[in-house]
Amino acid sequence: MQPKKWIFSFIGIFAAALVLCAGVTAWIDPFFHYHAPLAGFDYVLDNERSQNDGIIRHFDYDAVITGTSLTQNFKKSEADALFGVNSIKVCFAGATFSEIERNIEKALDTHAVKAVIRCLDDSYLVRDPEEMRDDMGDYPDWLYNDDPLDDVKYLLSGDVLTRYCGPMLIRRLRGVPGGITSFDAYSNWMEDAVFGRDPVMWNVLSSESSEHIGSGLVSMDGYRFESAVPQRTMTEEEKETERRNIAANVTAAAAAHPETAFYYYFAPLSEIGWQQLYAAGEAGVRIEAQVIAAREILVYDNIRLFGFAADTLITEDPDNYKDTGHYGEWVNTRILEAMAEKGAGGNGGEAPAFPEGFRLTEDILPAYRARLEALYLDGSVPGTEED
Amino acid sequence: MLFNSYLFILCFLPIALAGFYLLSARSAAAAQAFLLAMSLWFYGYYDPVYLFLIVGSVLGNYAFSRAMLRTAGGKRKALLTAALACNIGLIFYFKYYDFFIANINAAFRTDFVLRHIMLPLGISFFTFQQISFIADSYKGQTRDYTLLEYALFVTYFPQLVAGPIVLHDELIPQFRQIGKKKTDPALIARGIQLFALGLSKKVLIADWLGKAVDHAYGNIAAASSSELLIAVIAYTLQIYFDFSGYSDMAVGLGAMFGFELPINFDSPYRSLSIPEFWRRWHMTLGRFLRKYIYIPLGGSRKGRLRTFLNTMIVFSISGLWHGANFTFILWGVMHGIGVGIGRLIRPVSEKLPKAVRWAFTYCFVTFAFGLFRADSVGQYAQICRKIAARTGGAPGEAFLSLFKIPNMRYLMELAHIPYTDMGFYSFSAVLLLAGSLLICLLCGNNYRRQYRTTALTLAGTAVLLLLCILTLSRVSVFLYFNF
Numbered sequence: 061m062q063p064k065k066w067i068f069s070f071i072g073i074f075a076a077a078l079v080l081c082a083g084v085t086a087w088i089d090p091f092f093h094y095h096a097p098l099a100g101f102d103y104v105l106d107n108e109r110s111q112n113d114g115i116i117r118h119f120d121y122d123a124v125i126t127g128t129s130l131t132q133n134f135k136k137s138e139a140d141a142l143f144g145v146n147s148i149k150v151c152f153a154g155a156t157f158s159e160i161e162r163n164i165e166k167a168l169d170t171h172a173v174k175a176v177i178r179c180l181d182d183s184y185l186v187r188d189p190e191e192m193r194d195d196m197g198d199y200p201d202w203l204y205n206d207d208p209l210d211d212v213k214y215l216l217s218g219d220v221l222t223r224y225c226g227p228m229l230i231r232r233l234r235g236v237p238g239g240i241t242s243f244d245a246y247s248n249w250m251e252d253a254v255f256g257r258d259p260v261m262w263n264v265l266s267s268e269s270s271e272h273i274g275s276g277l278v279s280m281d282g283y284r285f286e287s288a289v290p291q292r293t294m295t296e297e298e299k300e301t302e303r304r305n306i307a308a309n310v311t312a313a314a315a316a317h318p319e320t321a322f323y324y325y326f327a328p329l330s331e332i333g334w335q336q337l338y339a340a341g342e343a344g345v346r347i348e349a350q351v352i353a354a355r356e357i358l359v360y361d362n363i364r365l366f367g368f369a370a371d372t373l374i375t376e377d378p379d380n381y382k383d384t385g386h387y388g389e390w391v392n393t394r395i396l397e398a399m400a401e402k403g404a405g406g407n408g409g410e411a412p413a414f415p416e417g418f419r420l421t422e423d424i425l426p427a428y429r430a431r432l433e434a435l436y437l438d439g440s441v442p443g444t445e446e447d
Numbered sequence: 448m449l450f451n452s453y454l455f456i457l458c459f460l461p462i463a464l465a466g467f468y469l470l471s472a473r474s475a476a477a478a479q480a481f482l483l484a485m486s487l488w489f490y491g492y493y494d495p496v497y498l499f500l501i502v503g504s505v506l507g508n509y510a511f512s513r514a515m516l517r518t519a520g521g522k523r524k525a526l527l528t529a530a531l532a533c534n535i536g537l538i539f540y541f542k543y544y545d546f547f548i549a550n551i552n553a554a555f556r557t558d559f560v561l562r563h564i565m566l567p568l569g570i571s572f573f574t575f576q577q578i579s580f581i582a583d584s585y586k587g588q589t590r591d592y593t594l595l596e597y598a599l600f601v602t603y604f605p606q607l608v609a610g611p612i613v614l615h616d617e618l619i620p621q622f623r624q625i626g627k628k629k630t631d632p633a634l635i636a637r638g639i640q641l642f643a644l645g646l647s648k649k650v651l652i653a654d655w656l657g658k659a660v661d662h663a664y665g666n667i668a669a670a671s672s673s674e675l676l677i678a679v680i681a682y683t684l685q686i687y688f689d690f691s692g693y694s695d696m697a698v699g700l701g702a703m704f705g706f707e708l709p710i711n712f713d714s715p716y717r718s719l720s721i722p723e724f725w726r727r728w729h730m731t732l733g734r735f736l737r738k739y740i741y742i743p744l745g746g747s748r749k750g751r752l753r754t755f756l757n758t759m760i761v762f763s764i765s766g767l768w769h770g771a772n773f774t775f776i777l778w779g780v781m782h783g784i785g786v787g788i789g790r791l792i793r794p795v796s797e798k799l800p801k802a803v804r805w806a807f808t809y810c811f812v813t814f815a816f817g818l819f820r821a822d823s824v825g826q827y828a829q830i831c832r833k834i835a836a837r838t839g840g841a842p843g844e845a846f847l848s849l850f851k852i853p854n855m856r857y858l859m860e861l862a863h864i865p866y867t868d869m870g871f872y873s874f875s876a877v878l879l880l881a882g883s884l885l886i887c888l889l890c891g892n893n894y895r896r897q898y899r900t901t902a903l904t905l906a907g908t909a910v911l912l913l914l915c916i917l918t919l920s921r922v923s924v925f926l927y928f929n930f
Contacts, residue, residue: 061900061901061905062632062900063632063633063635063636063900065900066632066636066900066901066904066905067632067635067636067639067824068906069905070636070639070908070909071907073906073909074909074912074913077913078457078908078913079918081913081917126868212457213453213919213920214920215918216453216917216920217917217920218853218914218917218918218920219920220920221854221917224860227861230861365769386854
């Protein structure tokens with residue numbers, strides 16, 4: 061072939077291949093960057109950071125379930141039935157409040173949202189308002205911004221073509237009915253989870269905070285926390301940081317959207333998790349952080365705040381957890397039912413062991429604080445060895 | 448701007464080529480000016496502040512060069528000294544200041560403040576390029592180049608940030624042929640193919656190897672002996688495919704514009720001795736060091752001891768040029784010793800079987816590159832101790848999974864091919880490491896091969912380039928960008 065013909069043929073073929081690849085991606089759009097799911101294609105939801113933005117912008121809904129991994133086991137079907145809504149579940153595992161709030165605001169800006177259900181992971185309360193996690197991989201900023209030029213990273217991505225578009229085309233050719241992963245199943249991690257004391261204790265032993273544990277460590281069965289570190293209180297700087305974080309990333313959306321009801325809650329950290337915090341001298345700080353956050357949040361009538369940290373029916377049973385913080389989906393059900401004020405649910409439908417219930421108000425807050433302090437700051441640190 | 452980016456391949460390069468060929472038909476000066484502007488855009492894309500540095504460096508060196516051509520004797524020598532001092536001073540400040548101060552503080556327990564100066568991209572390359580020009584100007588070997596020609600020579604984007612280190616008489620005469628010489632489509636076709644091959648070496652192989660290397664070097668305490676050993680071996684391959692891939696791309700880009708750039712890598716991992724390795728690895732750097740340092744010091748003309756001393760000086764400078772860290776200096780010293788001993792024992796070593804000579808050379812190079820990659824000499828000592836201790840058992844899943852062939856598992860699932868995770872990872876690791884080495888040993892050198900314009904090469908080049916583009920959504924980093 062003449063070199064000149066080779067060159068122009070190469071340019072033509074290469075350009076055509078690029079247009080084809082980009083066209084296929086834009087047409088099927090597995091990340092919903094341009095449009096909602098197309099009929100006839102079987103969409104798999106399995107990548108939160110890549111797909112949630114598109115879900116938020118293009119799906120049809122009037123409620124949002126969001127938060128960190130502590131919200132991944134919520135079921136849309138339960139939430140819809142309890143709250144009378146049509147929800148989407150868009151969780152961001154490991155996310156800071158900043159990331160979650162931005163996505164809530166996007167939902168509120170693009171849809172008439174009746175309800176937002178969100179966990180306020182209290183380990184993220186005292187964080188800089190602008191903080192974003194940068195240790196989990198490359199963030200697909202091109203899917204979140206308005207720059208059409210960097211869409212090329214989506215349109216010409218080999219991963220998108222081979223892991224999403226290609227299999228979807230093949231399934232369509234094989235006659236697999238069109239559809240989309242249910243939000244009940246999306247992000248749900250129950251399938252591979254192992255619950256009970258052993259995995260929870262393994263989490264303790266393998267976590268960094270075990271550095272604070274004293275010489276009592278013998279074995280997993282005979283494990284005893286030793287409080288080698290005095291309990292500390294929050295510094296004024298931390299309190300200020302938290303207030304700024306709450307203002308920017310928790311209450312801002314509620315303030316801007318008084319027509320929307322926000323159902324926010326503090327998660328039930330396991331008792332072992334609290335013992336670990338106590339051994340590190342941080343239990344008091346965590347309680348204080350919840351109280352400070354509650355005071356900032358309760359100013360807003362459209363935020364209904366709930367606290368499950370004192371729900372000992374859950375927290376004292378390691379069989380509810382796969383590690384110190386992550387609970388099973390039956391706990392998510394209990395939380396939803398409590399927030400919808402339709403019953404405690406879970407664990408045989410038992411009500412909490414205290415009369416004031418889970419809903420936090422200005423009046424109930426002191427009792428909530430006292431209960432947590434009594435549970436987790438009583439000066440002794442019970443071991444976890446078998447009696 | 449990176450060669451392996453959408454912006455460069457889909458926007459910058461088409462604009463540069465179209466503008467260059469349209470203008471070169473009308474005016475050579477306009478075409479040169481256009482290329483200069485594009486090159487400055489390329490360099491300044493990282494940080495526009497860098498432009499002040501390179502423009503200042505070009506203007507300053509050009510002024511020195513013109514002044515030297517107008518003077519003679521002591522005055523010319525003084526200008527040479529001043530020019531060299533300015534160039535070396537510039538690179539010393541940006542690259543070695545903190546290293547120098549940190550070592551002064553450590554040695555004399557002083558507390559001088561470090562400045563944490565950002566290292567301008569490619570400063571080592573364009574500084575050496577200009578030093579060669581200044582040295583040749585002193586000898587009266589440079590012609591009456593215009594400022595435009597000289598500026599384009601220094602800033603020409605294919606070789607600006609990571610070489611090859613081109614000499615003025617290699618490139619400027621080619622610039623003077625713009626508009627005079629007929630466009631050579633065969634050369635352009637060669638350039639496209641060479642660029643595709645270079646990009647694939649970088650994106651498909653080097654970056655893939657780099658994941659496991661980064662993981663092991665970043666987690667030495669947790670890594671097993673076998674993982675560290677694999678990482679050191681992988682790095683030797685990574686650095687070759689990364690750097691030679693970049694050089695292939697640079698030469699390919701040059702060819703697309705009708706210019707021939709010099710070869711920089713001549714299949715160095717086929718070397719049978721350390722001296723031979725250095726005749727094949729980073730050849731333009733070796734050429735610079737030989738011409739402007741080794742020979743002026745006396746080369747090999749002043750006896751064995753002086754030859755060895757000159758060799759050690761050159762390789763120490765080479766090590767230091769690569770980075771402001773004792774790891775690079777020691778790496779250079781090791782190779783200097785290797786070259787010296789290699790020359791000394793050549794009459795004996797040449798009688799050994801080739802396989803033995805190759806194995807020794809490759810192992811030496813691998814061992815030295817392990818040091819090159821480390822953050823400190825102490826870190827590499829820790830790695831070596833751990834490798835020697837043979838602890839931790841077989842490589843773990845977290846490490847091996849970094850070798851996995853992208854998207855292959857999904858294809859296997861689609862094709863219903865049974866696999867286990869560890870089996871898949873191990874297969875990928877063996878394929879990548881062995882495959883990379885076999886490419887080094889068996890495949891023809893990209894610079895030297897014949898590039899045909901057939902339907903097969905057309906399809907192959909298009910597929911290869913498309914594959915590279917589709918892999919670009921992962922961010923990759925050039926290893927030699929800090930020189």
